[in-house]
Amino acid sequence: MSAVTPLLQMKGIVKRFPGVRALDGVDLEVLPGEVHCLLGQNGAGKSTLIKVLAGAHRPDEGVVTLGGEEVRPASPIDAIRLGISTIYQELDLVDGLTVAQNVFLGHEPSRLGFVGRSEVGRATRGLLTRLGHGEIRPGTEVGRLSPAAKQVVSMARALSRDTRLIVMDEPSAALAHDEVANLFRIIRELTAQGVAVIYISHRLEEIREIGDRVTVLKDGRTVAVGLPAKTTPTGEIVSLMTGRSVEHVFPPRPAPGSHEGRPEVLRVEDLAVPGVLSGVSFSVRAGEIVGLAGLVGSGRSEIIEAVYGARRFTGNVLLEGRPVGRGGTGRTVRLGMGLAPEERKSQALLLDQSVTRNISLAGLGRYSRLGWLDRRREAADARSLVERLDVRPGDPDRPVKTLSGGNQQKVVLARWLLNERRLLLLDEPTRGVDVGARAELYAVIRELADSGIGVLLVSSEVPEVLGLADRVLVIREGTVIHQGDARDLDEHRVLDMIMEGGAL
Ligand SMILES: Nc1ncnc2c1ncn2[C@@H]1O[C@H](COP(=O)(O)OP(=O)(O)OP(=O)(O)O)[C@@H](O)[C@H]1O
Ligand SMILES: [Mg+2]
Incomplete structure (x- = not known):
């Protein structure tokens, strides 16, 4: 048992969706002022767990305590009042509003009083500067920003509130090398003030650099709690996550010069x-x-x-x-030509449609005969690609929006495998x-x-x-x-x- 009282404890959390047990008894314990990393394969349940914490999902079972008291965040606003801020993996900013409006969205008007736009603008500018991005203008519409800039706005929003715990779901995924360094600087500032951070990333080097402890999820269960982030061997972490060892990450390349002379x-x-x-x-x-x-x-x-x-x-x-x-x-x-774009959520996928339809999207012509869509062939092709790319869960009828982030990316690639x-x-x-x-x-x-x-x-x-x-x-x-x-x-x-x- 650690001497410090945990800030957050989640015990035996279960969350079921129709046909899936996304969380099957997860435990998590976060100390004040630490960076606690959450690791696990695509679909392991990381985002679902933090959505339970953020009040976006109600757990079916389990107990959450914050500062020693049981809490049941029933809505995102509720969670924010408890001092939990979340930066989501799929950013939830409103494209039609300005940067400043997004940052202060959901703040109680009483706290802001009748402050004018200029004050909100000034406060926003202050936060953006603190984040090292003074060049982002508070009056710009968020829809016009790059993915990296949107990430920064999302961070500013989290910082605009009194926070005990900040949850970051793959914050670095949209950032370049130097921007990650900046993010880490901010994280260190926050933890020095006693704020705890839950940090989700698929990049192990980052976890080594910024993390204090690591919890590993696999198939909706906790398989390791609070391992030291700096010293646990990579091989051990990877095999906890995957249940196997992954040795050759990159496939062999053809010999140098072997493309010369090809068209x-x-x-x-x-x-x-x-x-x-x-x-x-x-x-x-x-x-x-x-x-x-x-x-x-x-x-x-x-x-x-x-x-x-x-x-x-x-x-x-x-x-x-x-x-x-x-x-x-x-x-x-x-x-x-085929394109798999950077921002797959808005540019590439029909989120409400099935995996099958998202795969066949660009090639529906190949399945139509005399005005009829050959759904059997469409489904068979999609199924074989789902198997080949190991999309999980392997059910092609499922709406794409219920897949985890990484599995959505596989669906985008599958589309171009189908369409030569x-x-x-x-x-x-x-x-x-x-x-x-x-x-x-x-x-x-x-x-x-x-x-x-x-x-x-x-x-x-x-x-x-x-x-x-x-x-x-x-x-x-x-x-x-x-x-x-x-x-x-x-x-x-x-x-x-x-x-x-x-x-x-
Ligand atoms: N709204 C939903 N409806 C149905 N199933 C869902 C829903 N949200 C998540 N799931 C399922 O729950 C499981 C856990 O998904 P989750 O998004 O938590 O994974 P993750 O660990 O965050 O993965 P990634 O690394 O890809 O982001 C997956 O099987 C996913 O398909
Ligand atoms: Mg996720």
């Missing part, structure tokens, strides 16, 4: 977008995975968007020799995907490349770009500052290049 699937010449990109030229050959490394805001996503026809540009983009031109995304899809593409554009393909499933996704991506298509990959995780890609382009401030074989680079060199002179 160019994509050729980009002197691509420019005013104020964002200039003079970007590169190509992707059949069978090749090309990775783009750079900070958020360096232009990586914009390159993908321009190639896909979702953004106006000057210069040339050719797919198998044919100019993409001004035909927009309709034309690029017809020519054979010439070029796949992958923007942060493993964001929110657990270590076990990552290895599976990497293998699938390599398999796709081996089948002869080209892959253009964007990732904030430099080790992922270096481990998966054949060739790497380093992007800084909208230009390509280095192109070369991935095997000739290491993480430090790439980080030096992407930050040099321009670290935020």
Whole structure:
């Protein structure tokens, strides 16, 4: 027994959904001022547990005590009154409102009194500056912000309240390397003041750096409580999470130079977008995975968007020799491009629809005959992809919104496996995907490349770009500052290049 009284205790928490026991008797204990990490594979129950804590779900069984007293947060507002702030994995900001309105949303008017907009604006600016993001304007509509900026707004909202416990569900998933450092600085400030943090992430390096203790969930149960975050061996954590050992994360690569002489699937010449990109030229050959490394805001996503026809540009983009031109995304899809976008919730998925329909979405044409949809074939194809990618739960009729974050990402990829593409554009393909499933996704991506298509990959995780890609382009401030074989680079060199002179 520890000498310090726990701030939070959750005991025997059970939460059932129709057909699933999402939580099957979970225990968690958090001390004041500690960073307590919650680890587990996709679908293990992490988000569900914190939703119980945040008053978004009522548990079917179990007891929650905060500061020694039993609490039953019945609504998110209730939880906030108790001093629990939550930053959700799928951000719950209101796109149509401004940054300041979002930050102060749900505050009791009595606390704000009749303060004018200017005061809310000033308070918001203060919080954003404290978060190291004074450049985000309180009056901007949230819908216009990048995913990383939205994350910062969400943090500001949590900090705007009196908080004893802050829960962060994969806060770093949308952040670049230097932004994570900033996040950690804020976490250290908070814990020094006695605030406790529950931190969920799939990145073990982060847990080592910021965590004090670790609790591991597997299939809705606690399999390890309060392990030391700094010293528990990685192999032990991974096998607790997965029930097996994961040895080879990245699939083997073809020998260097083996793509030379193969046809160019994509050729980009002197691509420019005013104020964002200039003079970007590169190509992707059949069978090749090309990775783009750079900070958020360096232009990586914009390159993908321009190639896909979702953004106006000057210069040339050719797919198998044919100019993409001004035909927009309709034309690029017809020519054979597929995109797995960064923000899958708003850009890629029909959340209320089934897994099957989300997979078949871009290729419904293949199932219609004389105006009839061949649902049997649609379902059979979806089922085999669900099996191949190990989507969990493996029920293709389930609405996509009930899947965990990582499993939703597999559904997005499954769609492009079904629709044979010439070029796949992958923007942060493993964001929110657990270590076990990552290895599976990497293998699938390599398999796709081996089948002869080209892959253009964007990732904030430099080790992922270096481990998966054949060739790497380093992007800084909208230009390509280095192109070369991935095997000739290491993480430090790439980080030096992407930050040099321009670290935020
Ligand atoms: N609203 C819901 N209705 C039905 N099932 C749900 C619902 N929310 C979650 N589930 C199921 O509960 C289980 C736990 O999901 P949860 O989102 O908590 O996982 P997670 O550990 O956060 O995973 P990830 O790492 O992918 O975010 C999964 O099987 C999921 O499909
Ligand atoms: Mg989750």
